[in-house]
Amino acid sequence: MSTLLELRGVTVRYGGVTALDSVSISAEAGRITGLIGPNGAGKSTLFNVVSGLVRPRTGTVLLDGRDITRLVPHQRARLRMARTFQQLELFGVLSVADNVLTAAELRRGWARDNSDPKAETQAALERTGLLDVADERADGLPTGMARLLEVARALATSPRLLLLDEPAAGLNEQESAVLGALLAGLARDGLAIVLVEHDMDLVMQVCSTITVLNLGQVLMTGTPQQVRTDPAVLAAYLGSAPERTA
Numbered sequence: 001m002s003t004l005l006e007l008r009g010v011t012v013r014y015g016g017v018t019a020l021d022s023v024s025i026s027a028e029a030g031r032i033t034g035l036i037g038p039n040g041a042g043k044s045t046l047f048n049v050v051s052g053l054v055r056p057r058t059g060t061v062l063l064d065g066r067d068i069t070r071l072v073p074h075q076r077a078r079l080r081m082a083r084t085f086q087q088l089e090l091f092g093v094l095s096v097a098d099n100v101l102t103a104a105e106l107r108r109g110w111a112r113d114n115s116d117p118k119a120e121t122q123a124a125l126e127r128t129g130l131l132d133v134a135d136e137r138a139d140g141l142p143t144g145m146a147r148l149l150e151v152a153r154a155l156a157t158s159p160r161l162l163l164l165d166e167p168a169a170g171l172n173e174q175e176s177a178v179l180g181a182l183l184a185g186l187a188r189d190g191l192a193i194v195l196v197e198h199d200m201d202l203v204m205q206v207c208s209t210i211t212v213l214n215l216g217q218v219l220m221t222g223t224p225q226q227v228r229t230d231p232a233v234l235a236a237y238l239g240s241a242p243e244r245t246a
């Protein structure tokens, strides 16, 4: 598998707070890379650095070997990276299908190919199991489906890198399992996925590699099994998430 995304020595400071301290992490095509850590560890900041919303004080962001550190967000999106947010960012009054179509049309606007936004929308809805609710208003969806819609919208831009910020927040066990199966399938199709998630069962099940951040630093990078049993990780969580699944 080839490395698609690489961060090298990325440091971000907000005033006196070091949100990321010389962080290096990579994500490969065809794999789900987990990014976990206690609240305030720097996970959202790292996503902001990758998507271009925050410029690092030092360090480099590479996509497919190309230095994209200085590109602004829309330039990066055109390089086919998509992101979902912790807070749902749907257009509530639009239908499920129109939420996805909006993204597919945006993509059509910048991509120089003859993709059909309607067909892309259909495919994304089918992939995420939302065809049956295509005509419903987005703000009427239960949380589980709304999270899937966020993923569908990201998929409609035909990404090769997908950044997911807590996609399982508010989902029950069964919905998380559906999401996990969807993400595993997307990775099998070649997508590089970076998953920030507090649902440790999901993270441990679908990720091939996990990086643990704590107070802006990489505590460790390893397989789920290595992370689950690492004393420093357990200490950082002070008896919370990871060891529950051990």
Ligand SMILES: Nc1ncnc2c1ncn2[C@@H]1O[C@H](COP(=O)(O)OP(=O)(O)OP(=O)(O)O)[C@@H](O)[C@H]1O
Residues within 6 Å of the ligand: 014, 017, 018, 019, 037, 038, 039, 040, 041, 042, 043, 044, 045, 046
């Ligand atoms: N815009 C900002 N201004 C000042 N400090 C910030 C800003 N954004 C984040 N921080 C600080 O940077 C650190 C990292 O925050 P970040 O939101 O990246 O962590 P996180 O791991 O995503 O946390 P959570 O799991 O709670 O979402 C925290 O100390 C946070 O208070």
